[in-house]
Amino acid sequence: MTFSALSHLECPRCGATHDADQIIGLCPCGSPLLARYDVPVLRKEDLASRSPDLWRYHELLPVRSPENVVTLGEGMTPLLPMPRYGAELGVDRLLMKDEGLIPTGTFKARGAAVGVSRAYEVGVRKIAMPTNGNAGSAWAAYAARAGMEALIAMPVAAPEICRREVTAVGARLQLIDGLIGDAAAYIRSQPGYFDASTLKEPYRIEGKKTMGLEIAEQLGWSLPDVIVYPTGGGVGIIGIWKALNELRDLGWISGPLPRLVAVQSTGCAPIVRAWEKGLVESEPWPDANTVAFGITVPKALGDFLVLQAITETNGCAIAVDDEDILTEQHLAARLEGTFTCPEGAANFAAIRQLRESGWLHANDQVVALNTGAGLKYPETVPL
Amino acid sequence: MTFSALSHLECPRCGATHDADQIIGLCPCGSPLLARYDVPVLRKEDLASRSPDLWRYHELLPVRSPENVVTLGEGMTPLLPMPRYGAELGVDRLLMKDEGLIPTGTFKARGAAVGVSRAYEVGVRKIAMPTNGNAGSAWAAYAARAGMEALIAMPVAAPEICRREVTAVGARLQLIDGLIGDAAAYIRSQPGYFDASTLKEPYRIEGKKTMGLEIAEQLGWSLPDVIVYPTGGGVGIIGIWKALNELRDLGWISGPLPRLVAVQSTGCAPIVRAWEKGLVESEPWPDANTVAFGITVPKALGDFLVLQAITETNGCAIAVDDEDILTEQHLAARLEGTFTCPEGAANFAAIRQLRESGWLHANDQVVALNTGAGLKYPETVPL
Known part of the structure; x- marks a missing residue:
């Protein structure tokens, strides 16, 4: 074997x-x-x-060898239906994959x-x-x-x-x-x-791609219509795209891939700007600043791959305001009991915008990646 | 069905x-x-x-009905071998069940x-x-x-x-x-x-008992020699004991149950005192105070069940100092990469004492429950 x-x-x-x-x-x-x-x-x-x-x-x-596996029990995080919050956003089939339930909380x-x-x-x-x-x-x-x-x-x-x-x-x-x-x-x-900087070594992305493998397995090897991802360095979205292509090569899935959506903050949106201009890579974003600190990446090494992923899957890139991020974080928590990180909540702000613009349909099955536990961002909730 | x-x-x-x-x-x-x-x-x-x-x-x-299940994806937390830290403690087969990887972090x-x-x-x-x-x-x-x-x-x-x-x-x-x-x-x-206070309603314990079910399943329906648990209200240890008895009734496990160990802090050790005195229930502990705040319970409603569980399984109750709790928390983190809560680290202090006293043997298979993520206790680590 x-x-x-x-x-x-x-x-x-x-x-x-x-x-x-x-x-x-x-x-x-x-x-x-x-x-x-x-x-x-x-x-x-x-x-x-x-x-x-x-x-x-x-x-x-x-x-290559099981004895080299270094593990703290990571992976197979829950894919949670969000019926109440989905109804509020106008997306009937909203799912959140909760990456807060993993060692180190993200x-x-x-x-x-x-x-x-x-x-x-x-x-x-x-x-x-x-x-x-x-x-x-x-x-x-x-x-x-x-x-x-x-x-x-x-x-x-x-x-x-x-x-x-x-x-x-x-x-x-x-x-x-x-x-x-x-x-x-x-x-x-x-x-x-x-x-071991982002994408400077070849294997971090292999770990991240397992989010895509799990989504497919958890949906019984069918695929959602849309996957929404908060994008800083972009390894997660590239990884998910890579995983789905590998599953297609294996013959385990078929049909069009989900439309991949890269979400950024209006305070740091180099990939959104490049996508809107039709560029193949991004330009460094000056004075980057957002409450979603994890996606404060002014210029990502893998930007060209993110742009390729969203283009080839008929996805898009979209920027959201900090204020909207925190509003949606609190609303999701009250409606579903989920305390997400601000990066994860950025997805929800994007979903609201994309639904309002008609890019998302009411019956689209949408998977949002909550990339980490709200526990790591206590200051996003008042005492 | x-x-x-x-x-x-x-x-x-x-x-x-x-x-x-x-x-x-x-x-x-x-x-x-x-x-x-x-x-x-x-x-x-x-x-x-x-x-x-x-x-x-x-x-x-x-x-009774699946539609009443309220879930955020909880359970089947990892059971991690701790080889380096186990060697340090003198327990070759140390496992930690990591309850940090669960919604709300505990x-x-x-x-x-x-x-x-x-x-x-x-x-x-x-x-x-x-x-x-x-x-x-x-x-x-x-x-x-x-x-x-x-x-x-x-x-x-x-x-x-x-x-x-x-x-x-x-x-x-x-x-x-x-x-x-x-x-x-x-x-x-x-x-x-x-x-919904601890043990004032009958079903919280049913949720907690799943820790026992999972330990048995994760070990292939064999049982460890010892399970060590930080004990405040005691629902976890009672639940594990109840689960193992139910599995024995099902015929899925056999032989003696693991020796159950109730760990408390020297700053609040009513169950330890009762166990040492041979009492069937505890007396309220005055001026309770410990860094392991989750186990600051001066008098637990289910104390008599905890005492029965440790007695019937040939287990014990043991108190540990706050200083030792923090020392072991840091040592486990450095040796295994696991950032536990202080309550979880109290187990490790107990294991060291029990090994030194000879109550634990070098080849005992020991499962320690880390009841929560260290992320919720940032002040236990210096900046």
């Missing part, structure tokens, strides 16, 4: 292929690399008896679990990364679980809880007076660490 | 039986009531295809999901409860999900995040200058609400 069907790494920009079993970051052309797989001998039915975590899809993940745990496992497998023992907070919490936790050293650089404006999480698991924390780009510059100046 | 095999309610003190399909609190004799079931037509194999939440055990739960969600569902089913529309914080967060969230009104009273010293959670989902919050007993007195003074 082959645990992983990983074949090689491929550059989505220049088409070059690379050996996967080495320590590698970007393609020499500057693009992120994507993992490619042989079609594994795997039937849907094989999954039924596997444990409810993301490793149930191990053939479609890059870790979807970043998926990327960290697979990224750290695979980094360990190819020989990395020291990682470093810039972060808006939650990715740093997650990678620090999984590095500790693997017995690896970690250096995490985050803006001083990042959520306070993330600082504490990084410190709690014994990682080195560097606070940066600036945005995530400034944190990235600091990390580049630190020799001896493997740079 | 019968969704629930619920038969009736039974008093564990006076033996009286009561109709389950009515709104009911305590037995007239003053004791909590326990739900009793017919032996359902259910095979272990039937569970394999069910979704990974606590409702997979619906035959053994009290909700195991209280289990009791709330089942308690609210069943309350709704028998006709309750307004609930009230005193709480040390986390139960209030959970019951408020599930009440909102059910469209029910909730009144939550908690000590001013309860974790701040819990206040915000209660407010976020639109419940009424009353802060109390005192301990949980004072909050209970306030609740009793509020007419028109169903009193």
Whole structure:
């Protein structure tokens, strides 16, 4: 039995292929690399008896040996019907996938679990990364679980809880007076660490793509009409798109893919602006600022892939105001008992706009990704 | 197909039986009531295809109709091997069940999901409860999900995040200058609400018992040697004991039950004192105070059941210092990447003591319940 069907790494920009079993970051052309797989001998039915975590899809993940799996029990988060709030938004079939129920409280745990496992497998023992907070919490936790050293650089404006999480698991924390780009510059100046920045290593996206695999499995291998995603670095939306394409190659799903919607804040909307202008990549957003701190990414390395994903699926990109984000966060909580993060609530503001404009239909089945627990954002609720 | 095999309610003190399909609190004799079931037509194999939440055990739960199930996707939390930390504690086979990965971030969600569902089913529309914080967060969230009104009273010293959670989902919050007993007195003074206090209604424990069902299923229907539990009101440990007895009645497990260990803080250890004195119930603990705020319960209504559970399983009760709790919390985080709540870390302090005294053996398989996410206790880690 082959645990992983990983074949090689491929550059989505220049088409070059690379050996996967080495320590590698970007393609020499500057693009992120994507993992490619042989079609594994795997039937849907094989999954039924596997444990409810993301490793149930191990053939479609890059870790070759089970003993290198670094896990804290991440994945198979609930896909919750939101009937009352859906009625309020005018979308009858609204579902929320709740990524708050995962180690470290956000979807970043998926990327960290697979990224750290695979980094360990190819020989990395020291990682470093810039972060808006939650990715740093997650990678620090999984590095500790693997017995690896970690250096995490985050803006001083990042959520306070993330600082504490990084410190709690014994990682080195560097606070940066600036945005995530400034944190990235600091990390580049630190020799001896493997740079695990967003999309600078090829495997974080493999962890994130399991959100797409789970949505398909949880819907009985049918697909929703629309998937709505709060987009900063964009790895989640690229990952979901990649997962659905891989499931189509396996023959497990058919028909058109869901329309993918990239949601940003009006305070930082480089991908929305590029999409509106019909560009293939984004321009850096000046003076980025939003209450949804996790999506404060002025220029994402994978922006061209996000734009490709939404274009090819007939999706769209849309920006929402901070005020609307907080209004929808509170409304969802009162109607459904769900305390989401502001990034997750940004989806709801987008759904309201898209329904009002007619882009969304009343009977569309819509999946919104709540990327993290509201618990990590206490200040979004008054005392 | 019968969704629930619920038969009736039974008093564990006076033996009286009561109709389950009515709104009911305590037995007239003053004791909590326990739900009793017919032996359902259910095979272990039937569970394999069910979704990974606590409702997979619906035959053994009290909700009669699936449409009354109020769920946020709770249950089937990971059971994590802790090899590095286990070696440090001298327990080779240490497992931690991580109840941080559940709606509202603590195991209280289990009791709330089942308690609210069943309350709704028998006709309750307004609930009230005193709480040390986390139960209030959970019951408020599930009440909102059910469209029910909730009144939550908690000590001013309860974790701040819990206040915000209660407010976020639109419940009424009353802060109390005192301990949980004072909050209970306030609740009793509020007419028109169903009193959902710990063990004053019969179904919270049914939700909590699913921890025991899951541990058995996750270990392939074998049992660990020891289960260690941080004990305040004690519903979790009573629930696990009840679950294991029910599984034995079903014929799904055999042999001796795990030794159950009730862990308390030296700042509030009424059950430990009663156990050491050989009493059948506890005496109120004066001036209760501990960093593990969730277990600050000076006198638990179900104390006699906790004492019976640990006695009948050859378990024990043990008190640990606040300083040791925080030391073990930090050590577990650094060695395994797990950021536990202080109540969960109290288990680890107990395990170290019990191993040093020889009560635990090096090759005992030990399951420790981490009852909540460290995220809810940011102040336990320095900035």
